[in-house]
Amino acid sequence: MPDKSSHSAAKDVPAQHLMKVALGEMEADLAIINGDVVNVYTGEVLSCDTVLIKGNKVAYVGQNAQISIGSATRVIDAAGKVVIPGLIDGHTHIDWFMAPGEVIKYGMKGGTTTIISEIPGIAFPLGYRGVIEFIRAVKNQPIKIFVTVPPMVTKSPVSQEHAITVDETRRLLKMKEVIGLGESYWTPVVKGDPRILSLMAESKKAGKKIDGHSAGARDNKLQAYAALGVTSCHEPTTVDEILERLRLGMYVLVREGEIRRELEGVARIKDEKIDFRLMGLATDGPGPWQLLRDGYMEFVVQKAINLGFDPVLAIQMASLNVAQRFGLDDFTGGIAPGRYADMLIIPDLNTIQAEYVISNGQIVSRNGQLTVEPRKHIFPEWMLHTVHLPRDYTADDFSIKVDGARNRVRVRVMDMVTDLVSREAILELVVSDGEVMPDVERDIVKVAAIDRSYEPGRSFVGFVRGLGLKRGAIAATTMWDTSDIGVIGVEGADMALAVNRIKELAGGIVVCADGKVLAEIALPIGALFCLDPVETIVEKLDGIQQAAADLGCVSPDIRLTASVLSATAIPFLRICEAGLFDLKSNRFVDLIVD
Numbered sequence: 001m002p003d004k005s006s007h008s009a010a011k012d013v014p015a016q017h018l019m020k021v022a023l024g025e026m027e028a029d030l031a032i033i034n035g036d037v038v039n040v041y042t043g044e045v046l047s048c049d050t051v052l053i054k055g056n057k058v059a060y061v062g063q064n065a066q067i068s069i070g071s072a073t074r075v076i077d078a079a080g081k082v083v084i085p086g087l088i089d090g091h092t093h094i095d096w097f098m099a100p101g102e103v104i105k106y107g108m109k110g111g112t113t114t115i116i117s118e119i120p121g122i123a124f125p126l127g128y129r130g131v132i133e134f135i136r137a138v139k140n141q142p143i144k145i146f147v148t149v150p151p152m153v154t155k156s157p158v159s160q161e162h163a164i165t166v167d168e169t170r171r172l173l174k175m176k177e178v179i180g181l182g183e184s185y186w187t188p189v190v191k192g193d194p195r196i197l198s199l200m201a202e203s204k205k206a207g208k209k210i211d212g213h214s215a216g217a218r219d220n221k222l223q224a225y226a227a228l229g230v231t232s233c234h235e236p237t238t239v240d241e242i243l244e245r246l247r248l249g250m251y252v253l254v255r256e257g258e259i260r261r262e263l264e265g266v267a268r269i270k271d272e273k274i275d276f277r278l279m280g281l282a283t284d285g286p287g288p289w290q291l292l293r294d295g296y297m298e299f300v301v302q303k304a305i306n307l308g309f310d311p312v313l314a315i316q317m318a319s320l321n322v323a324q325r326f327g328l329d330d331f332t333g334g335i336a337p338g339r340y341a342d343m344l345i346i347p348d349l350n351t352i353q354a355e356y357v358i359s360n361g362q363i364v365s366r367n368g369q370l371t372v373e374p375r376k377h378i379f380p381e382w383m384l385h386t387v388h389l390p391r392d393y394t395a396d397d398f399s400i401k402v403d404g405a406r407n408r409v410r411v412r413v414m415d416m417v418t419d420l421v422s423r424e425a426i427l428e429l430v431v432s433d434g435e436v437m438p439d440v441e442r443d444i445v446k447v448a449a450i451d452r453s454y455e456p457g458r459s460f461v462g463f464v465r466g467l468g469l470k471r472g473a474i475a476a477t478t479m480w481d482t483s484d485i486g487v488i489g490v491e492g493a494d495m496a497l498a499v500n501r502i503k504e505l506a507g508g509i510v511v512c513a514d515g516k517v518l519a520e521i522a523l524p525i526g527a528l529f530c531l532d533p534v535e536t537i538v539e540k541l542d543g544i545q546q547a548a549a550d551l552g553c554v555s556p557d558i559r560l561t562a563s564v565l566s567a568t569a570i571p572f573l574r575i576c577e578a579g580l581f582d583l584k585s586n587r588f589v590d591l592i593v594d
Contacts, residue, residue, distance in 0.1 A: 011055075011056075012055070012056060012057070013054050013055025013056055013057050013361075015338070017054050017055065017059075018054055018057055018058075018059040018337060018338060019059075021052055021054045021059035021060060021068045022052070022059050022060045022068070022337060024067030024068050026054070026068065027068060027069070027070035027071075027072055027073050028052040028053060028054055028059060028060075028065075028068045028069060028070075028073045029053055029054050029055060029072075029073065029074065029361065030052075030053040030073065030074045030075075030076070030341070030358070030361065030363075031050060031051070031052050031053070031065065031068075031069045031073050031074070031075045031076070032050065032051040032053075032075075032076045032078050032083055032343075032345065033050045033065070033069075033075060033076070033077055033078065033079075034048055034050070034077055034078055034079035034080075035048070035049065035050075035051070035078030035079070035081050035082060035083040035345065036048065036049070036078075036081070036082045036083070036349075037049040037051060037061060037082075037083045037335055038082060038083065038084045038085070038312060038315055038335075038349070039061075039334070039335070039336075040085055040312070040315060040316045040319050040320040040333070040334045040335075041320065041334055041336065043312050043313075043316070044312075045082070045312065045349065046061075048063065048079075049061055049062055049063060049083075050062065050063065050065035050066075050069075051083060051335060051341075051343070052065050052068050052069075053341040053358070053361045054361075055361055056340055056341060056360040056361040056362070057337075057338060057339060057340055057341055057361060058335060058336060058337055058338065058339050058340075058341050059337060060337060061335055061336060061337065076345070076356060078345050081345050081346065081347060081348075081355065082345070082346050082347070082348055082349050083335065083343055083344070083345055083346075084111075084315050084319070084335075084343065084344055084346060084352075085315065085319040085320070085332075085333060085334050085335050085342060085343055086111060086112070086113025086114060086143075086319070086332070086342030086343055086344060086357070086358075086359060087110075087111050087112045087113065087114075087296075087297035087298060087301060087315075087318045087319060087344075088112070088113070088114040088115075088116070088297070088318060088319055088322040088323060088332070088333065089107075089112055089114070089115045089116060089117075089281075089282055089283050089286070089296070089297050089318075089322075090116055090234075090253045090280045090281065090282040090318075090322035090325065090326075091116060091118070091183075091211065091232075091234045091253050091255075091282040091283075091284055092115060092116065092117045092118075092257070092282060092283050092284060092285055092286060093117060093118055093119070093120070093121065093284070093285045094115065094117045094119075094138075094145075094285075094286075095117070095119045095120075095121040095122045095134060095526075095528060095529065096121050096285065096287075096478065096528060096529060097287065097288055097478075097521075097523065097528070097529050097530070097537055097541075098288055098291075098529055098530075098534060098537060099137075099377075099525065099529055099530065099531050100134075100137050100138050100141075100145070100374075100377070101141075101374040101375075101376065101377070101531075102288075102291075102533065102534050102537075103115070103286065103291070103296075104141055104142065104143055104145075104374040105370060105373075105374060105534075106286070106291040106295065106296050106534065107143050107296050107297075108142055108143060108357055108359065108364040108365045108370055108372075108374075109295075109296075109354070109357070109365050109368050109369075109370065110295045110296045110297065110298035110299070110354055110357070110365075110368075111296075111297065111298050111344035111346075111352070111354040111357045111365075112143065112296045112297040112298070113143045113144065113332075113342040113343075113344075113357070113359040114143065114144045114145075114146070114322075114323075114328070114332055114342065115143065115144070115145045115146070116145075116146050116147075116148065116179065116322070116326060117138075117145065117146070117147050117148070118147065118148045118150050118182035118183060118211070119131060119134050119147055119150060119182075120150035120152060120182070120480070120481065121478070121480075121526070121528045122134045122526055122528065123150045123152055123163075123164060124150075124152065124154070124159055124453075124481065124482055124483050125386055125452065125453040125483040125526060125527065125528075126383070126386065126453075126526050127162055127163075127164060128164050128165075128168040128172075130383070130526060131147075131149070131150075131164065131172065132172075133379065133380065133383060134147070135147060135175065135177050135178070136377065137377040137379070138177070139177060140375055141374055141375055142359050142360065142362065142364045142372050142374060142375075143342075143359045143360075143364070144332070144340075144342075144359075144360075145177070146177055146178070146179045146326070146328075147177060147178055147179070148178070148179060148180045148181060148182035148183075148209075148211055149164065149169050149172050149173065149178060149180070149181050149182055149199070149203075150164070150182045151181060151182055151183070151184045151196055151199050152164055152481075153184065153185045153188055153193075153196065153481070153568050153569075154481045154482060154568055154576075155481070155566075155568055155574060155576060155578075155581040155583075155588075156451075156481065156482040156483070156484065156566070156576040156577060156578060157578050158451050158453075158454045158455050158458065158482075158483065158576075158577055158578070159454075159481065159482050159483055159576075161454070162453075162454050162483075163195070166195070166198045166199060166202060169181070169199050169202055169203075170202050170206070173202060173203060173206040173208050174206065178208070179208060179209060179326050179327070179328070180203055180208040180209035180210060180211060180326065181199055181200060181202075181203040181208065181209070181210045181211060182211050183211045183212060183213035183234070184196050184199070184200065184210065184211070184212065184213065184230065185213045185568060185569050186212070186213060186214045186215075186216075186217045186221065186222075186225045186230075187586075189225055189228060189230070190217075190221055190224050190225055197228070200228060200229055200230075203229075204229050209231060209232070209325070209326055209327065210228075210229050210230050210231060211230075211232055211234075212225065212230040212231070212232050212233035212234075212235075212250065213233065213234075213235055213569060214230070214233045214235055214245070215235035215237075215569065218244070222244065222245070222248070223248060226248045226249070226250055230250070231249070231250055231251060231325070232250055232251035232252070232253060232325055233245055233250055233251075233252060233253070234252075234253040234254075234255055234282055234284055236252055236254075236262075236266070237262050237265060237266070238265070238266065239266050239268060239269045239272070242254070242266060242269055242279070243269070243272070243274070246274065246278050246279065249278070250278065251278045251279070251280060251321070251325040252278065252279050252280070253279075253280045253281065253282040253322070253325075254266060254279065254280070254281055254282070254317075255282055255283065255284045256281065256282075256283060256299075256300040256303060256304075257282070257283030257284045257285045257286055257287070257290060258283070258285055258286060258287030258288075258289055258290040259284060259285050259287065259560060260284055263281075263300070263303055263304060263307060264303075264307060267304075267307040267308060267309070270307075270308055270309045270310070270313075276313055276316070276317065276321070277321060277324070278321070278325075279317055279321060280317050280318065280321040280322040280325060281297070281300050281301065281304065281314075281317045281318045281322070282322075283296070283297070283300065288534045288537045288538045288541065289538055289541070291534050292534050292535060292538050297318050298352045298353065298354060299352075300318065301314050301315060301317075301318045301352045302351075302352040302353075304317065305350055305352065311349045311350055312349070319333050319334060320333040320334050321333075340360055340361070341358055341359075341360065341361035342358065342359050342360065343357075343358050344356060344357045344358065354367075354368070355367055379525050383525055383526050384506060384524050384525060385506055386452070386453065386506070386507065386526050386527045387452045387477060387485075387502060387503050387506055387507050387527050388452060388453060388456040389450070389452060389456050389457055389499070389503050390456050390457050391457070392496075392500050392503070393495075393496040393499045393500055394492075394493075394496050395491070395492030395493040395495070395496055396492065397459070397461075397492070397495075397496060398446055398448055398461050398487070398489070398492035398495045398496065399435050399461075399492055400435060400436040400446075400461055400462075400591070401434050401435055401436075402431055402434060402435075402436055402592060403434075406431050407430065407431055408428050408429065408430055408431060409428070409429060409431055409436055409592055409593075409594070410426055410427070410428050410429075410592070410593040410594050411426070411427055411428070411429050411436060411462075411463055411591060411592060411593065412424060412425075412426060412462075412573075412580060412589060412590065412591055412592075412593055413425045413426070413427050413444060413462070413463045413464065413465050414447060414462065414463065414464040414465070414565065414573050414574075414575060414580070415464075415465045415466055415573070416464065416465065416466030416467060416561075417466075419555045419556055419557060419560065419561045420560070420561070420564050420567075420570055421570060421571050421572075422464075422565070422570075422571070422572060422573045422574070423571070423572050423573060424572065424573045424582065424589075425465060426593055427442075427444065427463075427465070429444065429463070436463075436592075438463065438490055440469075440470055440471075440490055442465070443465050443466060443467070443468060443469075444463050444464070444465045445463065445464060445465075445467065445469050445488060445489060445490050446461060446462070446463060446464075446487075446488070446489050446490070446492070446495065447461070447462050447463060447464040447486070447487065447488050447565060447575060448460065448461040448462070448486070448487040448489075448495065448575075449479065449482065449484040449485070449486055449487075449565075449566060449575050449576050449577045450484060450485045450487070450499065450577060451482075451483055451484055451485075451577040452477060452483055452484065452485050452527065453483035454483060455577070458577045458578075459577055460575065460576070460577055460578060460579045460580075462575055462579075462580055462591050463591075464488060464565070466554075467488060467553055467554060467555055467561070468552045468553050468554035468555075469488060469489070469490055469548075469551055469552050469553050470490070470551055470552030471490050471491070471494075471513050471514070471551055471552070472489065472490060472491075472494050472511065472512055472513025472514070472518070472551040473487060473488065473489025473490065473491065473494035473495040473497070473498045473511075473512055473513070474487070474488045474489065474498065474509070474510070474511050474544075474548055474551075474553070474558055474562055475487040475488075475489075475495070475498035475499050475501075475502050475509070475510050475562075476502075476508070476509040476510075476559065476562040476563055477502055477507040477508060477509075477523060477527035477528070478509070478523070478527075478528060478559070478562070478563040479562075479563055479564075479565065479566045480563055480564055480566055480567040480568075481566055481567055481568045481569075482566045482576050482577070484566060484576055484577050485499060485502060486562045486563065486565055486566065486575075487499055488562060493515065494512050494513055494514070494515070497512050497515060497517070498510045498511070498512050498517075501517055501520065502527075505520065505522040505523075505524065506522070506524040506527060507522065507523040507524055507525075507526070507527025507528065508520060508521050508522045508523040508524075508527070508530075509521050509523070509541075509544055509559060509562070511544055511547040511548055511551070511558075513551055518547040518550075518551075519540070519543040519544045519546070519547035519548075520540070520544070521537065521540040521541060521544060541559060544558065544559060545557065545558060545559070568583070571583055571584075572584050573589075579591070
């Protein structure tokens with residue numbers, strides 16, 4: 001049974017103790033014997049080696065270990081098995097839907113022992129104080145979690161005004177848990193946004209890394225971006241894009257997560273005659289569905305192997321390569337003396353299925369069953385009440401009025417090309433009693449964004465086409481790059497009901513129709529995540545997806561679609577509390593065209 005007591009990270013074992021174990025002058029605490037060890041530093045598989053662990057670190061790897069195995073040493077016989085380094089997620093977001101402890105549980109089960117996460121979800125509605133609290137939540141856990149400071153690139157004036165300041169960023173960069181600046185979208189960087197350039201300068205001054213987001217950048221613009229100190233990107237979706245970045249000395253982290261799965265599409269890069277030391281793996285978000293049904297980084301590495309990547313290379317891309325990218329390789333990323341004892345024992349080189357997971361020298365999981373529990377973090381009361389709407393909403397709040405006696409108007413509509421990407425469409429809509437009406441027959445419904453944090457109640461209502469919604473409404477507090485609530489709906493009354501229910505829940509997702517709530521999930525912590533087990537979250541999200549589909553919605557993941565309508569990095573027409581923003585022209589545009 002797992003140890004239910006609070007876990008606290010062990011203090012670093014004195015280096016002299018590691019030396020004495022290596023010399024046979026002190027007993028190891030844990031010995032893994034007879035296993036084949038994957039040496040990611042040389043790309044070799046070393047047969048029948050022994051790994052000696054003292055405290056939280058490796059003391060010795062080799063075949064002359066018997067002198068340090070004593071009566072108090074716990075011994076694991078790995079004969080016929082393979083020992084590989086603990087897996088690292090090189091870029092992710094763990095501040096969405098699931099509490100950190102739930103992600104940690106699945107990490108420990110499958111062999112993910114280090115997570116590098118950006119946390120914009122927390123930063124936009126809760127600012128510097130929210131980031132500090134999140135860092136407290138992930139400290140001293142059985143596995144290691146590092147964060148990057150979110151640069152908070154946004155088109156929302158409210159969010160821009162309340163973004164983390166340069167001084168706050170400077171303070172965060174001094175924390176050992178913070179390893180750099182998060183993904184800075186290339187367009188504002190290359191255009192010389194003074195705030196982002198200041199954040200980048202502070203990161204370099206602190207000796208920390210700068211993560212990249214260069215989707216769509218090529219040639220001169222990409223090189224200008226790299227010249228400013230950006231040293232990685234997780235956005236390439238083709239082999240040519242990967243090669244262009246690798247040749248510039250940029251690390252490329254191929255994504256295989258719940259939102260974006262690109263490993264299969266770029267797998268032929270394995271046949272290129274290149275050095276892969278700058279190539280890594282990441283999830284960019286291990287959502288609840290993925291964790292429950294596929295697993296975490298063990299799934300990603302296994303998929304790479306199944307796609308034909310050499311197993312040792314696949315393991316390197318999820319361990320040493322990522323550690324080197326973030327300057328963590330002096331203490332993690334491989335199995336060697338002085339490094340943290342993070343490793344897993346698997347049946348064979350082609351089967352990434354952890355029989356043992358060891359993190360910080362402690363056995364945290366055996367055959368998928370936890371032997372320790374994550375440290376529980378009590379979130380403060382203020383993080384449970386972050387939906388600050390000043391009043392209840394009515395149907396009139398979602399009415400779009402026009403002056404005059406016009407029967408029709410031309411309207412700028414968010415036209416969904418995919419479940420994520422939108423373009424501009426100029427369409428004619430009927431006006432009834434001075435109100436512009438949606439047109440369900442033409443798949444045009446209302447969409448609104450409402451600030452919930454800084455100017456509560458400030459809102460904008462527009463139109464969206466392509467979601468298939470025939471009736472009802474869907475609301476969510478998880479909109480990206482803003483502190484907004486997003487609402488999609490046919491009838492104003494149902495949109496109001498959804499928002500009012502979200503206010504009662506203190507955050508979440510609500511689907512309703514005909515005056516009734518059909519499905520919901522409460523996300524009370526920052527209005528972003530809850531403490532429910534992953535299994536419960538998946539069940540509720542399945543219910544939300546089914547309820548949305550019953551209303552005609554064709555989005556394969558309405559949770560995601562409702563959240564990205566405000567995303568600054570996804571083309572082209574976006575919405576926030578201040579209006580419609582055209583990313584191509586980089587300006588707010590009018591809803592009513594004429």
